[in-house]
Amino acid sequence: MQANNIRDIGDHWNRLIASAVEWAPRIITAVITAALVYVIGLWLIRVIKRVLHGTFERRQMEPSLRLFVSNLVSWVLNILLFIVVVTQLGVQTSAFVAIIGAAGLAIGLALQGSLSNFAGGVLILLLKPFRVGDYISSSNGESGTVKEIDIFNTKLNTPQNQILVVPNGTLSNSSITNFSQLPVRRTWFDIGVSYDADLKKAKEILLEVISNNEFAHKIQPHRWSLPNWEIVRSTYRYV
Secondary structure (H helix, E strand, O other): OHHHHHHHHHHHHHHHHHHHHHHHHHHHHHHHHHHHHHHHHHHHHHHHHHHHHHHHHHHOOOHHHHHHHHHHHHHHHHHHHHHHHHHHOOOOOHHHHHHHHHHHHHHHHHOHHHHHHHHHHHHHHHHOOOOOOOEEEEOOOOEEEEEEEOOOEEEEEOOOOOEEEEEHHHHHOOOEEEOOOOOOOEEEEEEEOOOOOOHHHHHHHHHHHHHHOOOOOOOOOOOEEOOOOOOEEEEEEEO
């Protein structure tokens, strides 16, 4: 009985050693291949990030968008590299792909509003309807000097010296008036004149005042109108 048990144990060890000898070259090859793929993949990721950084510099992309896109590309490439390395080791990747897809769907449903703000932030940073330092006004009633443009919101400094945080989703879907984008801006003044005033003389005086103003534009023409039965004179100037 003891001899039979010893013989069985010997047979098991022999089969185990034979299997190890048979599978050892495959395992070693898979490990070496996975290590080479991992090293080459890291090098390619560094090259791609350097190329992206140079592209961002040439296009003068906003720092916040540059950082976000760099991190996003880095995460995506590292995940793809992980899947490729695991595949080289013989692990089935269908489960990983299913988990990543389910997680992405769950995150997307939970963060619908945030994703809308993110998409609006990307559009604002790419299309650049305004920049930091511009004074803007939206159709939703927000107005102020742009202090900071983030991925999810934009900070405005109001004339009352208050910081107004506006979601980028709302801001990108509204009409925006940029008061600082053009170098010359036109303004107007309504000046009341009495009924018995000399209109020609009043016009000459107003144009002379505008001409002597150091902030008035000397090239753009001054416009003159007489609404409301010649009681109010509207004069325009460019500053």
